[in-house]
Amino acid sequence: MRPPSDAPGRLPRLVGEALQGSSRASTLGPVEDPVDCSQWLAIDAGALRHNLSVFRGILSHGTRIAAVVKANAYGHGLAEVAPVAGASADWLAVHTAEEARRLRRLGLRNPILIMGFIAPGEIHDLDADVHVFVSTEELLGWLGDYRRSSRISLPIHLKIDTGTKRQGFDGSRVAEVCRRAAAEGLSVVGIATHFANIEDTLEHDFARRQLDLFADAVATLGRELGCDVPYVHAACSAASLLFRETDFNLARIGISMYGHWPSRETRLTWILDHGRDGVKLEPSLTWRTVIGQLQRVATGETVGYGRTWRALRPTLLAVLPVGYADGYARALGNRARVLAGGHPVPVVGRVCMNMMMVDVTDVPDAGVGDEVVLLGRQGDSTVTVEELAELSGTINYEFLSRLSPAIPRVVVGEPPVAPAP
Numbered sequence: 001m002r003p004p005s006d007a008p009g010r011l012p013r014l015v016g017e018a019l020q021g022s023s024r025a026s027t028l029g030p031v032e033d034p035v036d037c038s039q040w041l042a043i044d045a046g047a048l049r050h051n052l053s054v055f056r057g058i059l060s061h062g063t064r065i066a067a068v069v070k071a072n073a074y075g076h077g078l079a080e081v082a083p084v085a086g087a088s089a090d091w092l093a094v095h096t097a098e099e100a101r102r103l104r105r106l107g108l109r110n111p112i113l114i115m116g117f118i119a120p121g122e123i124h125d126l127d128a129d130v131h132v133f134v135s136t137e138e139l140l141g142w143l144g145d146y147r148r149s150s151r152i153s154l155p156i157h158l159k160i161d162t163g164t165k166r167q168g169f170d171g172s173r174v175a176e177v178c179r180r181a182a183a184e185g186l187s188v189v190g191i192a193t194h195f196a197n198i199e200d201t202l203e204h205d206f207a208r209r210q211l212d213l214f215a216d217a218v219a220t221l222g223r224e225l226g227c228d229v230p231y232v233h234a235a236c237s238a239a240s241l242l243f244r245e246t247d248f249n250l251a252r253i254g255i256s257m258y259g260h261w262p263s264r265e266t267r268l269t270w271i272l273d274h275g276r277d278g279v280k281l282e283p284s285l286t287w288r289t290v291i292g293q294l295q296r297v298a299t300g301e302t303v304g305y306g307r308t309w310r311a312l313r314p315t316l317l318a319v320l321p322v323g324y325a326d327g328y329a330r331a332l333g334n335r336a337r338v339l340a341g342g343h344p345v346p347v348v349g350r351v352c353m354n355m356m357m358v359d360v361t362d363v364p365d366a367g368v369g370d371e372v373v374l375l376g377r378q379g380d381s382t383v384t385v386e387e388l389a390e391l392s393g394t395i396n397y398e399f400l401s402r403l404s405p406a407i408p409r410v411v412v413g414e415p416p417v418a419p420a421p
Contacts, residue, residue, distance in 0.1 A: 037408050038289060038290060038292065038321040038322075039287070039288065039289035039290075039321060039322050039326065039374075039407055039408075040287075040288055040289075040407065040408045040409070040410055041076070041077065041285055041286070041287055041288075041403065041407055041408070041409045041410070042285070042286040042288065042376075042409075042410050042412050043076050043077060043080045043081060043284055043285055043409055043410065043411050043412065044282070044283075044284045044285070044286070044412055044413050045084045045284075045411050045412065045413035046282075046413035047259055047282035047283065047284035047413070048081065048084045048085060048088070048257060048258070048259075048284050049084065049087075049088050050282050051256060051257050051258070051259050051281050051282060051284070052065060052067065052085065052088040052089055052253070052257055053088070054256075054279055054280070054281065055240055055251070055253050055256070055257075058240060058241065058279070059240060059247050059251055060244055060247040062249060063247045063248065063249055063250065063251055064090035064091060064249060064250045064251070065088075065089040065090050065091070065250075065251055065253055066089065066090065066091035066092065066093040066113055066233070066250055066251065066252045066253065067082075067085035067086070067088070067089035067091070067092055067093065067253060067257055068093045068094075068252050068253060068254035068257070069081055069082050069085060069092055069093065069094060069099070069103075070093065070094045070095035070096075070099060070115065070116070070254075071095065071401040072401070072403075072405055073085075073258075074254065074255065074258050074397065074400045074401050075285075075327070075399075075400040075401045075402065075403035076258060076284065076285055076400070076403075076409070077405075077409035078099065078102060078103075078106075079102075079106060079409075080409045080410075080411045082103055082106055082108055083106060083107075083108065084411070085257065086103075086108045086110045089110070089253070089257075090110065090111070090250075091110055091111045091112065091113055091250065092108065092110045092111075092112050092113070093112070093113040093115055093252050093254075094112060094113070094114055094115065094116075095114070095115055095116035096114065096116055096118070096122070097114055097118050097122040097123060097124075097126060098122065099114075100112045100114050100126060100130050101125055101126070104127065109129075111129050111130075111131060112129065112130045112131065113131045113132075113133070113157070113252075114130060114131070114132045114133060115133045115252075116133070117135075117167075118132065118139065118142070120142045120145070123142055123143065123145075123146045123154075124146075124150075126146075126152065126154060127152065128152050128153065128154065128155070129155075130154055131154065131155045131156070131157055131189065131190065131231075132154050132155070132156050132157065133156075133157050133159045133167070133192065134156045134157065134158055134159060134177075134181075135159040135161075135167040135168050135169065137177070137180055140156075140177070140180050140181055140184050140186065141184065143156065143184065143186055144183075144184030144185060144186060147184070147185050147186065148185075153185060153186055153187060154186070155187055155189040155190070156181060156186055156187065156188055156189065156190070157188075157189065157190030157191060157192050157231060157233075158174065158177060158178075158188060158190070158191045158192070158217075158221065159192055159193070159194075160174070160191060160192065160193045160213075160214055160217045161193070162193045162209075162210035162211075162213040162214050162217075163196050163206065163209065163210045163213070164193075164194055164195070164196040164210075165196075166194070167194075168193065168194075171213055171214070171216055171217035171220070174191075174217050174220040174221050174224065175220060175224050178221065178224040178225075188221065188224075188225065189229075189230045189231055190229065190230060190231030190232065190233065190250075191214075191217060191218055191221050191229050191231070191232055191233075192231075192232075192233045192234065193210065193213075193214045193217075193234045194234070194236070195207050195210055195234065195236065195238075195239060196210065198236070198238045198239050198242070198243075198266075199236075199238040199262040199263040199265065199266050200263050200265055201265055202265055202268065202269055202272075204242075204243075204269075207239075207243075211234065211245065211246065214234055218232055230249075231249060231250050232248035232249055232250070233248055233249070233250035233251065233252060234246045234248060235247060235248070235251040235252065236251075236252055236253075236254060236262070237253055237254055237255050237256035237257070237262050237266075238262040238263070238266045239251075240253060240256075241256065241261075241262075241266060241270055241279065242266065242269055242270065242273070255396065255397055256281055258283070258284050258285065258400065259281045259282045259283035259284045259285075260281065260283060260385065260386070260396050260400075261281065263395075283376065283384070283385070285375065285376065285385075285400070286373060286375065286376030286377065287373070287374040287375035287376060287403070287407075288371055288372070288373055288374070288376070289320050289321060289322045289371075289372050289374060290320075290321070290368075290369050290370060290371055290372060291318040291319070291320065291340075291360075291366065291367065291368050291369060291370045291372060292318075292319050292320060292321045292355070292368065293318070293319040293368060294316060294317065294318055294319070294360075294366065294367075294368060295316070295317040295318075295319060295357075296314070296315075296316060296317075297311045297314070297315040297316075297317055298311065298314060299311055299312065299313055299314055299315075303317065303348055303349040303357055304333070304348070304349025304350045304352070304357060305349070305350045305352065306350055308333065308334055308349055308350055309334055309348040309349045313361070314361075315359055315361050316359070316360050316361045316363075316366065317348065317357045317358065317359060317360070318340065318345075318357070318358050318359075318360045318366060318370075318372070319355055319356075319357055320338070320355060320356050320357070320358060320372055320374075321354065321355055322354075322355065322356055322374060323351055323352045323353045323354040323355050323356055324351050324352070324353055325353045325354055325404065326354075326403070326404045326406075326407060327399070327402045327403040327404050327407075328351055328356065328374060329351065329388070329392035329394070329399070330350065330351045331351075331391065331392040331393060332347055332351055332388060332391055332392050333347060333348075333349055333350040333351040333356070334346075334347065334348060334349065334350075335347065335391045336383075336387075336388060336391050336392075337383060338358050338372050338373060338374050338383065339372065339373040339377075339378035339379070339381050339382075339383060340358065340360050340363050340366065340370065340371075340372045340373075340378075341360075341363040341364065341366065341370070341379075342378050342379025342380065342381060343362075343363065343379070343381060344381055344383070345358050345359055345360055345362070345363060346358065346359050358372070375388060385399050385400055
């Protein structure tokens with residue numbers, strides 16, 4: 001099989017060139033000897049920067065960007081993505097306290113926003129530029145204990161539940177919560193909410209009702225503080241794309257930083273409002289593997305567990321060293337396609353825990369060690385995460401975030417700017 005035009009050749013040369021060109025590539029993750037990798041994720045730093053620049057152009061002047069790198073940077077790799085995102089965005093947003101500590105160990109000095117639940121034992125080794133979503137009075141008490149023991153007061157952002165019925169205080173409790181925070185010696189510097197139904201619909205009346213409730217809570221907090229709230233934020237990727245009234249002064253950009261629309265409905269709403277020549281997001285991840293073995297299958301023979309696929313002709317199968325333990329969903333068996341020799345070829349049989357089979361009968365000169373693209377572009381063909389998510393009955397968010405942390409990640413593109421000392 002001749003390598004596609006954008007791939008230098010078989011595995012050793014392909015990965016080696018990706019890492020050796022210092023002006024075009026860098027590795028920030030746990031890859032020690034990627035030449036020997038049977039699969040790897042290539043993270044395009046240029047695409048990440050491009051997507052963040054798109055939002056710089058869309059958001060209102062003065063609105064800061066928080067790049068959301070929770071859940072191992074949506075499966076892309078925290079260590080690989082965060083230095084790139086931190087050089088282009090103002091803030092970094094995570095879910096856990098441990099993710100915040102890891103960002104600091106990576107040398108990043110951006111303000112960090114912890115958006116998820118924090119247990120008392122997880123509040124340690126956090127500096128005064130780590131901001132915390134507060135949704136319960138219990139957390140106020142735990143943060144107060146941390147202030148007294150460490151002499152570090154973590155700035156807090158009140159999370160207001162405006163209808164998602166997940167995290168947050170009712171807006172009517174803003175004044176009460178402010179008094180409790182003051183009693184703990186904590187500073188309320190922000191207020192936030194999250195939309196329940198801004199992505200998966202063309203009707204946004206509920207989101208507008210949420211926005212009205214949030215505006216009331218913001219006004220109440222302003223009266224309590226006696227000044228404007230320093231940080232007000234509600235916008236996710238979808239809201240940032242569609243509604244300028246949600247910009248406030250901080251926007252949390254997640255899925256679209258990685259090059260993906262939050263949903264078909266979000267994209268259709270944009271098209272209806274602005275036309276087709278609008279936002280051009282660039283997917284930042286390519287998932288590559290290699291052919292591990294070739295199998296000849298005679299007409300009538302079956303393949304894999306459950307014998308769910310039967311050869312209708314003499315068939316050449318490629319066995320790939322990737323399975324559902326790596327995040328390639330079992331539901332994709334007999335449904336999905338991969339790219340080999342620059343062309344789509346079908347996945348046949350059930351996806352196994354650590355391997356899968358594809359039909360390469362029509363791929364000339366297929367050989368062990370040839371590159372196969374599971375997700376991304378090869379030659380003139382592309383497999384999108386939206387395609388794989390739909391075939392496996394989920395959404396792009398879930399498919400990406402479930403990519404195994406054990407898969408080596410390699411950053412390609414211009415090296416990121418080094419974090420400030």
